[in-house]
Amino acid sequence: MDFIALVFHSFSLLLDPMNLAYVIMGFIIGTIFAAIPGLTATLAMALLLPLTYTLNVETALMASASIYMAGMYGGSITAITINIPGAPSSMMTALDGYPMQQQGNGAKALGHAALGSMFGGAVGTLLLIAVAPFVAELSLLVKTTGKFSLLAFAIVVVVIAQRGRIPQAGLAACIGLMLATVGLDAMEPITRFTFGYSDLTAGIDLMPVIIGTFAISEILIQASTHTNMAAVAAAAEKIKIRRRDFRPPLSEIRKIGFVCYFKSCLIGYFVGTLPGAGGSMGSLLAYTEAVRTSHEPETFGKGNPKGIAASESANNAVCGGAMVPMLTFGIPGDPITAIMLGVLIINGIQPGPQLMADQAGLIAPMLATLLFSAVVLIPLTLYLIGPYCIKIVSIRKDLLYGVIALLAVVGSYVSTYSTFQMFMALGMGVLTFYLRRNGFPVITMLLGYILGPNLEEFLRRSLALSNGDPMTFLTNPDSLFFVVLTLIFVYFLAIRKPAKKPVTGQSE
Template sequence: MAFEYLSSYFDSWLILYLTAGYFIGFFFGAVPGLTSTLAISLLLPITFGMEAINALVTCVGIFIGGIYGGGVTGILINIPGAPAAAITVTEGYKLTQKGKAGLALSHGAFSSMVGGVIGALLTIFFIQLISELSLGFMTPDKFSLILMAIVVSMLINSNDILKGIIATFLGLMLAAIGIDSFEALPRMSFGMENIREGISLLTIVVGTFAIAEIFTQLASKPLLAEEILSRMNITKDSYKFMPKFKDIKEIGFFCYLRSSIIGFLTGILPGAGAAMAALISYAVSKAFSNNKNAYGKGSLEGITAAEASNNAMCPGAIIPLLTFGIPGDAVTALILGVFNLHGLIPGPMLMIEHSDKLGPMLLAFLFTPFLIVISLFAFGRYYIKIPLVNRQLLYPFIAFTAMIGLYAATFSMLQLLHATILGFVIFLLSARDYPTVPFLLGFILGPLLEKTFRTSMSLAKGDITTFVRSPYSLLFLVLTVVMIYFLGFRLPKILKK
């Protein structure tokens, strides 16, 4: 029954879309300043004219390619291409300095493949069970679950909790602009006809991840090619991409399995993301390691822990999205946008009504990790050239693509203006360390939070205790309090130590 949704629709065209998505994601992940989130934000308007299956499979390829690509740049020049690779850099760049970049890249690729496959298998086997469980959720249960997701997101994605809260409430406020879904009256439009219908998700995505990133890069000083080359110690060993069985055996199968499970479970937690998965896995691996002294000096075990977990996180993050409509991180929030554009409503019925689309998507999570190793063997010797790409030449193209894509999807110059203004505001906030993920999740989950709350209160005739009378709702509220204590108070102290 676990493979019920994995139908024979995964044909050669889908493999082409998946491969193209992987290499696009890898490139955006490997070039410092670009991310897989940016890649999907550019793709999002274009998917309006694509088949839903093709769009979803392409997004999966970009998702996984971006996570791995960020680690490649981190290993080579000590600059993570994505936040998920911050832990990989700790160990991988030490090996590059020793002339063993190939060793670091090979174990990073192999660990990513193992973590991705294990995460995909766990997703395939558990998603139906979780989907069936979600069928029993009442409206108060859904409210409490969404509330927990928002709270976790605002706590886990910022070094300053207050800034995470402010970013979340900004997202919630923007989501409230438009027509009240219960009373069909405009609200928070301040009498301006132009925003009576609200701000579209596409506008938010393009402004937050494309326009804001362009402003950020224009304000930053690019690294010169000579400086980048000076960071890399390339020797003959740097081109040896076959991991040794002796090293794999020394790391141990349990390390791969443990790290993959940690990544998968972290992915299920809304708002946690790949960076948190890698951090937790690395810390646990070091705690149980028989060779703790090697950590921080080029430990293959440390690379394994980080890369296996952040790739296992990818399929794990799709579970709350497919079953409850709650994104697991920023990328799955954008994938939710793809679902919305194609009229697909995430939830338990999605599995039944659109299994022909979800089957290929789940298979994509299973097959894409193998592309990581295949691409390393085929193109690994060219990886060292990726950090040398002149980003200043890419940003005009990115800006043009973002604006044309948004206009093609909305046919509104006003939405372009909104995206530009929002992008500049997000740029200013990001420069002061305000996180973007809580802002985006606040915007996406805000309407769901309001709808479930008002519906619950209406059905209960204003009795607020309806949220503690349901066992599931009470459980989620208790977990929310636990998360506030652990993420808000305990975790910062642990990380500081």
């Protein structure tokens, strides 16, 4: 209860004009990046990460939280209006949102998306606030062997969650683990894999890895992709939206029903707690469940507002769920929380069981900002700038990506003041570009890089305590629990075949 009271007391920090300005700026930037096809909120946070060096910890985390919530919501704008999801988590939203746009109800569809996002973000954050302290207390029961098994479980789940490309995901995770071994040994004062370069003694810095993985590789991907942006801009120019059109009718909200909203939020939240699952899986499962339980399943994919509500409620609830493993175990639930983990580490905060007890005052403002962004900024942003949001797709791509390239290179240098690390960011960008072009999911590589040092440390400590006996991972109850859990997930996600293809309701 003390932590819950601390979170709600942290709303007072939003009264500080500077904090509020950064939160609003972060939300607007996250919305714009999520709405522009090809850009993501992950890219926005990667580019703005160097700015956290100039901010205090609370403000940096509050700005990151607002970008996160905006990123989950903003992708619905172009998904509904021009059938191009701005973010992967909005793919299911486009199934019913774009047909509504074609029927002349695009503004109403955006209103339903905002309402679902607001509800999902609020419920997910409230569940996070209520559950995280208890999860942190339970995590204190996990000892050294259990921590290794937990980290191994996280990597395995992220790999097997990439259905259809598990070998590529596994290889990408191994690349990340290999990158994590460069530099000083985790247990002994010796260097490894530096190849005589003194600049590699401290290893590869987190900042160049993030900027290279998300920003520079995205620039290369977009440069190699030929998209008829003139047609997209022309479609955007034809759309006329008035502010009063955004309010969804109360009759449609009642028809969707509280049960649909709340069930979708729970699905999104619990999917978010699984490392690597992300908003795409949450929105897909919630949409499928909405179709399954509907009395009119044939209307989905043809402009049913319930499909929008289910999808958006779930993908915004993922925000709260993904923060649970990140805060209590230091395991990011998706790419954005991976960068938020970097913000914590850069500011000297080590996520883990003691975080809620020792540094709750730093975490509480971030959770308060998540709730504020969901309840206040989502509807406010839609009402004030909704009619203009779709116009952002008309921005010239050469100018846009030129600015992004400049910010990425300058940011990677300013973060470390090392020319070597700046070129390392460029190298990571090229590596990630080729991985993405060949179907390798880069989130597994990033997770392997972030979790690699702790995975190695807990493995070696566990074997040292047991005199080299690997059976220690099966004889300790906490470790055995995660081993069994890993086997269960492997069976259901990788071995057992689904009975039938889930119905999405999309019309052919």
